[in-house]
Amino acid sequence: METMKKIKKIGEDDPRRIVHSIKVGIALTLVSLFYYFRPLYDGFGQAGMWAILTVVVVFEYTVGATICKSLNRGGATLVAGALGVGAEYLAGLCGDKGESVVLGILVFILAAASTFTRFIPNVKKRYDYGVLIFILTFSLVAVSGSQVTEILQLAHQRLSTILIGGATCIVISISVCPVWAGRDLHNLVAENIEKLAAFLEGTWIRGIEDESSMLSSKDNKDKASYLQCHKSVLNSKATEESLANFAWWEPGHGRFRLHHPWKHYLKIGALARNVPAKWKHLVASEFQLKMQPACIKMCTETSKALKELSSAIKNMTYPLSSAEIYIQNSNAAANDLKSILETSSLPTKSDLQEIMPLLVITSLLIDIIKCVEKLSVSVDELSQRHVFGNQSRHLASNNYTYFTVEL
């Protein structure tokens, strides 16, 4: 029962997972039937098996990952097949006895060298699967001991079945409720910034405005869920990176063009993660202290600026003018606070103890505002890099959609 509930929750959390499972089922059934019906089976021989193998291995959750694996598989098979034929030919020149020795040495060298290239970050990022298939295919071809003409025929069969398998996967992946890695990345980054805004507004301001309710269980639950959100922002680095990798392979979709600046989202994501690191102190601090109105203003305005940035990313509009105003407001509040602290009457001993947490929080809030400013600059860069290129910024009105509709 417990397990069933968990499984149900996984489906409810993201119904696209159920759709993905059905898509895999459809693709596999289609390719299996193709293999099952004898006329086709006879044409392709045992190689029909490779179509099923391709579908199972290549069909991934996002469109980008599916395309990445399909192209890697196809390309690597082609290159390795050609090299394998060459190796076979070379070994054939060495006579019957030398053949196996030469082939063994070639397999060893190519396998070792290719395995090593998998440690190179750029290869690992995009072509890891391709290198694996390269080693596999080269070894199989080199070792098969067949005649070159036989190999060519086999290669033709295998490539066409891989093509059929890969094409089936890509077509189904794109045509039935596609899960675009790029769009997911886009939404994830925007949502993370929104979470930060909610976190700042929720735990912090609400906690101070309504001190008495802080201990009620419902609020503690809320607080726990805010902390959960905050943690999920911190832990999204790996997800963002893999999504950006896969997005690189995707064709234009929706409002995104082919060469959308996906890498820039990683920059924004990193800046957003920089904020929570400072935040932890706010949560850990005592809520009992009487907050200066200036402090509360800094919080609210920063939170508004974050919301503005998030919706600017989401809706692909220019964020600057409104977000900038909020940031200016919070900076003004920070300056107010500073001048209050500086001009206030000299604190007594007990005042100093009382004022200490306020000082700490003020300095943290000022740091957070700086972070948000950087974030704002980076979001602005994203919008500029995409459409206007070298045109000057002032051409853009605030609500101008900076992504043209997909051609």
Add this chain to the structure above:
Amino acid sequence: METMKKIKKIGEDDPRRIVHSIKVGIALTLVSLFYYFRPLYDGFGQAGMWAILTVVVVFEYTVGATICKSLNRGGATLVAGALGVGAEYLAGLCGDKGESVVLGILVFILAAASTFTRFIPNVKKRYDYGVLIFILTFSLVAVSGSQVTEILQLAHQRLSTILIGGATCIVISISVCPVWAGRDLHNLVAENIEKLAAFLEGTWIRGIEDESSMLSSKDNKDKASYLQCHKSVLNSKATEESLANFAWWEPGHGRFRLHHPWKHYLKIGALARNVPAKWKHLVASEFQLKMQPACIKMCTETSKALKELSSAIKNMTYPLSSAEIYIQNSNAAANDLKSILETSSLPTKSDLQEIMPLLVITSLLIDIIKCVEKLSVSVDELSQRHVFGNQSRHLASNNYTYFTVEL
């Protein structure tokens, strides 16, 4: 040239990568030769190909990952083969026309259901590859359209070739310069704590003691490399998790037993990452202020405590007594500082401005000390959980090695 240098650096950074590449080459050559020589080839038929396929796909960098994939592959092939035979038998009962329909439906249902289980976190963590192979094998067997006796023969061949491939990989992986995921995890966690200690000591104390040199380029380089270290600690979460997953599959090795509490390392790693989050402020703060000796003491003692904890993990000794003393010292320094601040003569306006950064840093340092205390408790738990079990702690002397030598 540039690329060659980069590739050379990858090898120099961790020479085990070169060894791993050679190991893969050896395993593949061995299995290829096995497939190449005809007497054996004739015995296994086309299935010999599966031994090569297994080696290429299964041989991973760490021992744990290799064992994980081998067992997943073997187990999944066995289960899927049996189910496939059952499906074939069931479909056979439905007559010639019904057969393909029933098989199609079965393939669809099993593929969709299995794909969905890959979203369950626990399945994904340990059996992701197994589920993939399960779908693959089931589809191949169900669709092959062969007689049950033929399938059984094929299954026998395929399982024995997979066994040969997997066993070759595991034996070579363990016997030639093994890369144990568990040992790597152990060292990574210890090194991260050491890095924190160096970071606190290096950037911070040295920066203050020798203000003038802060601007020299060499020191800036040092500072950059410290920051790099600090970043690598923050980003090690994903690595730690995958190492812990793979370590779960490894047999006892060196000083580690079979059921070593690998999960506990993740806890310690998370606590260690908690420290840098607070640290960022220290780095961002101005170095110009005159530091109170108490502040410097807090830094040095905390740094010593961290070093002690790191070496305790590395050498598997009980950390407590010495680390505890350092933590007590830094707590004492914190209390000193507090009482100085409280009893000092009333600050004037300008004093308040001067004292503000000191207050902020003090409060941060106190937080850091709290983090290190938690870390110390967690490291202590690790040592207790492993050997002494329910025995009382006071039995353990300071230098007692808490891991018995591998049986």
